[in-house]
Amino acid sequence: MCGIVGYTGINSVGDILLRGLKRLEYRGYDSAGVAIVENDGIYLQKTKGRIRDLDEDEFPYGNVGIGHTRWATHGKPCDENSHPFYDCAGEFAVVHNGIIDNFVTIKEELTKKGHEFTSETDSEVIAHLIEDNYDDDLVATVQKVVTKLKGSYAICVLQKNSHRILIARNQSPLVIGVGVDENLVASDVPALLDYTNEVKYLEDGDVAEICSNEVRIWDSLGNAVERETVEIDWDLEDAEKGGYEHYMLKEIYEQPKAIHDSLLGRLFEFNDVDFKRYDTSFIRIISCGTSYHAALVGKYIIEEIAKIPCTVELASEYRYSSPSDLLPFTILISQSGETADTIVAAKEAKLRGCKTLAITNVINSSITREVNEVIYTQAGPEIGVAATKTFTTQLIVLYLIALELGLNNNKLLREDAQEYRSELRRLPRYVKVLLDRSEQIRKVCKKLVEADDIFFVGRNINYPVALEGALKLKEIAYIHSAGYPAGELKHGPFALLTESTPVVAILVKDHTFEKMLGNIGEIAARGSPIIAVGDHDKELKKLSDELITIPSVPPMFSPILVNVVLQLLAYYTAYELDCSIDKPRNLAKSVTVE
């Protein structure tokens, strides 16, 4: 989950590397470094800290180089563990994303042969393996070296006195940017968009040689192959902040458009997947983090609209579960499409014989190659580490899937489907209404900033929304918060309620409303401040310290609106506390390690 960028061409490389790295900083940001080919060697500069801590004035002039921004996996963040890495002789420089599972064995073998290591990382072994196997043909050497690596990698290799970059990938993203008299490589598209919008995605096992006017690619068997050149239609502005103070706020405000775009062309005719080709009588959804919360909401949506039983599992747990004879139609949700846990789960589901569908936001992301079918959310690039608009669009896709399945199995009446569609179409407008009330929501944050612990409670379809609200607050405002089904508080967590433990309670007028009111009364009796989010109600207003209402929608669609309120609560609380909102500590945007 680090960022890689590389360039070879006719321009000065230092500035290009820095600019590319800044666009990738969301992928990891505890250290950074660059390597530039100069006169008779390779210049290296690396540092613990942010990209801005690199000293550009010290960079030599050069036309070929590689850069890296790191999120530590093996070895703490420090100068020594930052990339790039040299071999012993300083002939090669290497950057790596991913994890080399067998690095300890490789390191031991190389140490016996006299190699000296300068870091605690798994990545450094790659530079030394290249040195150990080098036989005047760098392409053949890299092809040989990758066969010795177990695990995931995206690798770039520089050699002194050479103007080419050797690259290789396995289970870690790597994209080639095709230019004129220059070519680039990066772990993610935004780093390339300043220079080109034509890209080639490498496949697992590929090795490639990038020169300024030529790109040559070989597959895992060593056969020369062509990879299609794809035009990217995200412009750079899409990937920038557009006047908002943080990407997260921009992305929260983009939700009306994101919902609209995700519905576009799909509301009345859903052609993304022909579900009739599959047995969908039992569904399982697998994902992590915020995508897991979307999956949990999805369970309620699918069971209610399509009347199909649905289970939800965390991707990191699924592979350790016992296989059974039941082969559910398996949906993997991952905004990035690069989450290692979810990709492994997709492979495992396939191995068990399940048909699989990925819901992702990133075109051609790794998960798309592991599944039978793909549905893209149309949220546009999400840069803030905290997932916001992608959660919302994942729900939109789940509504669309449920409608399609319900109509296919005749459990949903056409007129009811029509009603649902009308509601979906209204959602962008309702979200806009909430965004226009952001100042009211901001004021409520004053009740949260002082707290050390906060509970989020809901029932039924809004229980997972409570989980998501708690996750958002802890990840960006660093306040300990826990999501609970409201009925569970009395089974233990009640012991923690005090006058300084705010409770954010979600109450919409569904079949749980009366029970929820009862729960709120119990909480109020313990003196905890109550911030209610949901439908307007006189009794609720009396019981709660604050009531943030949402536009009136059928309860089935309330998660989208309630969640927008919770996103804003988290954002403004983090803002008041002066937290690093777009890059929370210890986190990275896509988690490409298990």
Ligand code: F6R
């Ligand atoms: C939280 C967040 C994470 C991700 C999780 C899965 O705001 O963003 O919890 O949801 O790491 O990521 P994806 O959806 O890319 O698989």
